Amino acid sequence: MTPIVPLSGYAGWRFISASLDTQVERYAASPVQARDRAYFRETIGTVTSAEALVADYRLRRVALSAFGLSDDMPNRAFVERVLSEGTVDDDALANKLADTRYRKFSEAFGFGSPLPPRTQSPGFADRILSRFDRQEFETAVGAQDEDMRLALNASREVPELAQSALGDTTAWLTVLGTPPLRSVFETALGLPASIATLDLDRQVDxxxxxxxxVFGSPDFAQFTDPDKVEDLMRNFTLRAQISAGPPLTTPGYAAITLLSNMT
Known part of the structure; x- marks a missing residue:
């Protein structure tokens, strides 16, 4: 099943956000998705090591996709190391990588810890499959409109990050270290990609x-407010649409440009 993405920009975002739950549910019910979901649910409870997870192609696919890391499917040795070293040790690979998705991935499965892996815990399959369904839908959306995929990802990740127990600086550093989120914020805030050449303290500032x-506050915690998240989505999709450079004859383009300049 192909997601319905009839428009780009903010109008497209409003449509897809309004139809999101229905579209994700329908996409998850498609034959390939349904088979992989069933297999993961039936099998993951028997997995007690990173090696066993990585060795199983279908389990590996669901696990990586759930955290937006599908590009690492061929990198079995790397994925196994990220999982097997866990996140308890400061020197673990997942804690050293700039992309914070690997730390979330490793932490979720709980290998490399004195405790039993989380694959054995009640509700584990449901939690991972919920992420898998949403991520796979986002990926399918991205095949039509990459900016819409980024917006969907941010609308899910930003509130979670804002509600976490992390301090403000750590939250902003997490954005800097998560490429999809960084892209959304750079665009929404009108920051140049060259800002990445500055040291981290200056980037955070x-x-x-x-x-x-743009939003009235420097604090990341403001994004616990759904209205602020919507402001972020609006700014990102408007600026991304303008950056894509539609012709000035496009209906409404002049209005979109003026609206963006007011933010």
Whole structure:
């Protein structure tokens, strides 16, 4: 099944966000998705090691996709190391990688810990499959409109990050270290990609300053408010649409440009 993405920009975002639950449910029920979901649910409880998980193609696919890491499907040795070293040790690979998705991935499965892996815990399959369904839908959307995929990812990840127990600086550093989120915030805040050449402290200061200018506060915790998240989505999709450069004859383009310049 192909997701319905009839429009780009903010109008497209409003459509897809309004139909999101129904579209995700329908996509998860498609034959390939349904088979992989059933297999994961039936099998994951028997997996007690990173080696066993990585050796099973279908389990590996669901696990990686659930965290937006499908590009690592061929990298079996790397994935096994990320999982097997866990996140307890500061020197574990997942804790050293700039992309924070690997830490979330490793932590979720709980290998490399004195405790039993989380694959044995009640509700584990449901939690991973919920992420899998949403991520697979986002990936399918991205095949039609990459900016819409980024918006969907951010609308899910940003509130979770804002509600976490992380401090403000750590939350902004997480954004800097998560490529999809970084892309959304850079675009929404009107920051150039060249900002990545600055040291991390100056990058955080730049993101905070821009957030205060655009959203009224430098604090990441503001994104616990759904209205602020929607403001983020609006700014991102409008600016991304303008950056894509539709012709000036496109209906409504001049209005979109003026609206974006007011943010």
């Amino acid at each position: 730049s993101f905070r300053t821009a957030a205060a200018r």
